[in-house]
Amino acid sequence: MLLMDECRYCTYIMASRSHTLYIGVTGDLRRRVFQHKWKEHDGFTARYNCDRLVWFERYGDVNRAIAREKELKGWRRAKKIALIESINPIWADLSRDWYECEPADFKRALDRIGHKSNRRSFAVLRMTAPWASEGGALERNSRVVGYSSVTTPSILHEHVRFTAR
Structure with a gap:
């Protein structure tokens, strides 16, 4: 079993208010969510305002995190929504307490x-x-x-x- 410090990589889902979904993988979840929230990079999340972290999983191995990202991207939308709602039924921003200001x-x-x-x-x-x-x-x-x-x-x-x- 991995300790929390050994779980360095994350596969995550960001969502907009209208439930547009973005799936990604990162080695620094706090930093990456911050970049999405503040639209520091032009791209999908900035264009569609995907600024809420609604789901994530931690991995000790980057290859497993990337494999999970690819798996999720291959799923139908309904299955992705079911995954999110299994742990986050109200689509709350799981990063809402990470920063002093939104x-x-x-x-x-x-x-x-x-x-x-x-x-x-x-x-x-x-x-x-x-x-x-x-x-x-x-x-x-x-x-x-x-x-x-x-x-x-x-x-x-x-x-x-x-x-x-």
């Missing part, structure tokens, strides 16, 4: 300060990932904004002026 929350904060939010805003003003830096401080020389309890809209706005070109 993209929708961040968009509302930008709207409150009158900043026109678009895809570029999210690329410039995104939350620091848990693995990126200690303390989540604002970093003026990077394109990443950290989140802390002292972050205010005026600080965010100042940072947007500094980094947006």
Whole structure:
């Protein structure tokens, strides 16, 4: 039996609100989900807004994870939905507690300060990932904004002026 630390690879399913499905495999699930949520890569999940982690399995061997991904991609949609609903009947985002702020929350904060939010805003003003830096401080020389309890809209706005070109 594998210990949790030995289960490095994951096969996962992301979904949109309308239940569009994306199946993937990764060696760092937290980081990959973060990339999907913040649309850091152009592609299927960004285009169809697949930003909810609805199912995943861990594997100690990358070949088993890839084989499972291929198996799931070959299934009919109904079978994929049955798999998701067997462990997650309400399609809750299993990563909802992993980050301090969700993209929708961040968009509302930008709207409150009158900043026109678009895809570029999210690329410039995104939350620091848990693995990126200690303390989540604002970093003026990077394109990443950290989140802390002292972050205010005026600080965010100042940072947007500094980094947006």
